[in-house]
Amino acid sequence: MDVALAAAGEAVEVAVLDRSGRTSQGQRIAWTELPARVRELEAQGPRWVWADTGRVYPALLDAGVAVARCQDLRQCHAVLVRSTYATVPLPSVDDARWGAQEPAPDAEPTLLDLADTGDTLALVDVVEEHRAQQATVAASPYAARLRLLLAAESAGALVAAELTHVGLPFDAAEHERLLTSLLGPRPLPGVRPRAMEDLADQVRDALGAPTLNPDSAPDLLRALHSAGVAVETTRQWELSQVEHPAVGPLLEYKKLARLHGANGWSWLSAWVVGGRFRPGYIPSGVVTGRWAARGGGALQLPKQIRGAVVADPGCVLVVADAAQLEPRVLAAMARDEAMATATRRGDLYSALVDDGVADTRAHAKVAMLGALYGATSGESGRLMPRLVRSYPAATAYVEQAARAGEAGEVVTTWLGRSSPAPSEAWQEAQRWSALPEAGPDERRQARTQARDWGRFTRNFVVQGTAAEWALCWLADLRRQLAALGDVDARPPRLVYFLHDEVIVEAPTALAGAVADAVRASARRAGQLLFGTFPVEFALDVACVDRYSDAG
Template sequence: MDVALAPAGEDVEVAVLDDEGRPAGLTRVGRSGLAEHVARLEERSPRWVWADTAAVHPLLLAHGVRVARCHDLRMSHAVLARSAYVRGLASAGDARWAAREAVPEESEPTLLDVGAAEPEVDLVDVVAEHRAQQDAVAGSLHPARLRLLLAAESAGALAGVELTHVGLPFDAAEHERLLARLLGARPLPGQRPPALEALAVQVREVLEAPALNPDSGPDLLQALRRAGLDVSSTRQWELARVEHPVVGPLLEYKKLARLHGANGWSWLSAWVADGRFRPGYIPSGVVTGRWAARGGGALQLPKQVRAAVVAEEGSVLVVADAAQLEPRVLAAVARDEAMAAASRRGDLYQALVDDRVVDTRAHAKVAMLGALYGATSGESGRLLPRLQRSYPAATAYVEAAARAGEAGEVVTTWLGRSSPTPPEAWAEAQQWAAQPEADPDDRRTARTQAREWGRFTRNFVVQGTAAEWALCWLADLRRSLVVLGEVDGRAARLVYFLHDEVIVEAPAALSGAVEDAVRASAARAGRLLFGSFPVDFALDVRTVVRYSDAG
C-alpha cells in the first residue's frame, strides 16, 4: 500500500493510493495530530510517498514515530532524470524536484517544518511525480535494477535521518582528556592551544621568520623557500620528502592544528550533547551515490577521536567493515570468474600473491588501485599488465568506462546511476583541439583533460556500484535489527555509517545476533545486486566497547 503525504496550508494531506497511483482516500490532518495518524497507518506496513524524507522523518522521530519504508521523490528524481537506463521522465528539469538540504537536527524540528522545507509541493504534485516516476521505471531498460536502486536510496534517506536522531555514543570527558594531553589547556577565543603555540615558535625560530603565521599557506611557503627548501606546496606528503630541521615540528604542528580545527573544543560543544555525537548526513550527496556530511564531520572521524566513542553501560558496539569492497564489486559487474574466485578466499590481495599475479600484498593493492583509478606510471603502471593478463574481464570493464569518459560519453552503475556529462568548457576544449588550426599546446591540454575525465568515469562505475551495494546492505540491516527485538527495554540501533562501514550499538546480550545480522545482510545485498554470481563480500566484524579497539 502506497500512502502519499504533503503539506496543505496549516494542515497535512494524507492519501492512500490505489493500484494506478491515484488517491483512493484522502484525509486532512492537523499538524498536531500528524504523528499519531502516521503511527496508525504504519501498522498496515505502507510505503510512504513524499517529496523529501529529510523534511518529514525528523519530526516524526521527535514524536516517537519511525516508519519502515518510503519513496523519496526528490532523491529518486535525481537518479531517474540522469539515468541512461531511463527513456524519459515526464518531470525532468522541473525545479520543484531538485534535491533539498536536510532540515538541521539541531534546530529541534516541529510539525510546522513539513511545509517549511517544501512550500511549493502539494499532494497533487506528489501524486503526479510519483506516477511519472513509476512510468519512467516501467519503461526503462532495466526496471528491476532501477526499482532496487530507488528503494535503497529511500531507505538510505530514512537511515540518514535516524543516524542523526540516535547519535553515536560519545564520552565528552574522554575527548577533553585527549585534547588536554595533545594540545594543552583550552585556549581563549582567537588564541592557539599551548602545544600549538610552542610548535609555532619553534617553526619561526628554525625558519628565522619571527612574524610567520604557520596557518597561512602562502606565507609559510614563502618562508620555506627563503630557507632553501625546494617545495611547491606545504602539503604533508611533499614536506615529508625534505630533509630540514623545520620538517618535524611543522608536520607535528599541522597534525595538531587539524585536530584542533576539526575536532577540538568548539567541535565538541557544537556537535556532542547528552553523551551522543549527532552529525548531519546527506545520503547520496556525492555524484557517485556515496554519502556526504553537512556538519560535524561525520565522514571524517579520525582515529585520534575514536577512543571517545564508547557504548553505553551494558551495551557494545558491533563494528563491521566491508573488506576490499571496490575490487569485489568490479569482479561482479565485469563477471570476471577468476577475480571472483580470488574474492572467495578471504583476503583478495593475498590471493593475488598466492596466484603469482604479483609478488607481495603491497604490490597487489597498488596494482588494483591503479586499475580502479587509472594510474599508468610508476609501480602501478608496471604492475597493471600482470593484472590484465590474470583478470582480463575486470580490467577491460574499467578500461571501457575510461574510454567512454575520454570521448565525453556517460557511464552508468550496475543499478542505473549515470555519471554527469563533462562541463561545457571541457567539450569546447576537445572540439577546438580537433581543429587543424589548433595549437599543439591546446591539443596536449585537451588530451590531458580527456584522460582526467576518463579516470573519473573509470572509477565512477565501480565506486558508484559499491555505493549501491552498501546502501542495500544498510537498508537490509536496518530492517533486520528491528526483528531482533529488545533486551531490558533497549534495542540494537544503527549509530554510524561510512561508505563501507557500519556501527551498531546493541545490548551485550544481542551482540552475537547482531554480528549474524550484519553478515547475513551483506550476503543478501550481494544477491540482490548480482544474483547468483559467485563473488564473496567479506566483512571484518568486531564487537567492542570502545570504537578505537576495533582496529
C-alpha cells in the same frame, strides 16, 4: 499499499493510493494529528510516498514514530532524470519543484516548523510524480535494477534521519582528556594550544624565521624557500618527501591543527549534546551516490578521538567494515571469474600475491588502486600488465569506462546511476583540438582533460556501484535489527555509517545476533545486486566497548 503524504499549508494531506497509483482514500488533518495517523497506518505495512524524507521524517521520529518503508521522490527523481536506464523520460524532468532542495536546518524541525517550509508541493503533485516515476521504471529494460536502486535510495534517506535522531554515543569527558593529552590544556579563544605553539617554535627555529605564522601558507612557503627547501606547496604529501629539520615538527603541527580546528573543544560544544554526537547526513550527497555530511564532520572522525565513542552501559558497539569493497564490486560487475575466486580466499591483496600479480601485499594494493583510479606511472604502471593478464575481464571493464569518459560519453553504475556529462567548456576544448587550426598546446591540454575525465568515469562505475551495494547492506541490516527486538527496552540501533563501515549500538546480550545480522545483510546485498555470481564481500566485524578498540 502506498500512502502519499504532502504538506497543505497549516494542514497535511494523507491519501491511500490504489494499484494504479491514484488516490482512493484521502484526508486532510492538522500537523499535530500526523504522528497518530502515521502510527495507525504503519500497522498495515505501507510504503510512504513523500517528496523529501529529510523534511518530514525527523519530526515524526521526535514524536516517537518510525516507518519501515518509503519512496523519497526527490531522491528518486535525481536518479531517474540522469539515468541512461530510464529510456522514457519523466514528464517532470524540467520541473524545478523536484530538483535538489537545500538541506534542512541544523536544528531538528518540529511538525509545526514543517508547515511553514514554503514547500508548495500539494498531494496532487506528489501523486503525479509518483505515478510518473513508476511508469518510467516500468518502461525501462533495466526495470528491476532501477526499482532496487530507488528502494535503496529511499531506505538510505530513512537511515540518515534515524542516525541523526539516535546519535553516536560520545563521552565528552574522554574527548576532553584526549584533546588535553594531544594538545595541552584548553587554550583561551584565539590562542594556540600549548603543544601546537611548542611545535611552531621548533619550526621557526629550524627555518630561522622567528616571526613565522605556520598557519599562513604564503608565509610558510617563503620561509621554506629561504631555508633552501624547494617545494611548490605546503601540502603534507609534498613536505613528507623532503629531508629538513623543520619538516617533522611542521607535519605534526599540521596534524594537530586539523584536530583542533575540526574536532577540538569548539566542535565538542557545538555537536555533542547529552552524550550523543548528532551530525547531519546527506544521502547521495556526492555524484557517485556516496553520502556527504552537513555539519559536524560525520564522515571524518579522526582516529585520535575515536576512543571517545563509547557504548552506553549494558551495550556494545558492533563495528563492521567491508574489506576491499571496490575491487570486489569490480570483480562482480565484470563477471571476472579469476578475480572472484581471489575474493573467496579472504584478503584480496594477499590473493594477488599468491597469484603472482605482485611480490608484496603493498604492491598488490598499489596495482589494484591503479586499475581503479587510472594510474599509469610508477609501481602501478609497472604492475598493470600483470593485472591485465591475471584479471582480463575486470581490467577491461574499467578501461572501457575510461575510454567512454575520454570520448565525453556518460557511464552508468550497475543499478542505474549515471555520471554527469562533461562541461560545455570541456566539450568545446575537445571540438577545437580536432580542428586544423588548433595549436600543439591546445591539443595537449585537450588530451590531458580527456584523460582526466576518463579517470573520473573509470572510478565512477566502481565507486557508484560500491555505494549501491552499501545502501542495500544498510537497508537490509536496518530491517534485520528491527526484527531482533530489544533487551530491557534497548533495541539494537544503527548509530554510524561511513561509505563501507557501520556501527550498531546493541545490548550486550544481542551482540552475537547483531554481528550475525551484519554478515548476513552483506551476503544478501551481494545477491541482490549480482545474483549468484560467486564474489565474497568480506567483513571485519568487532564487538567493542569503544570505537578505537575496533582496530
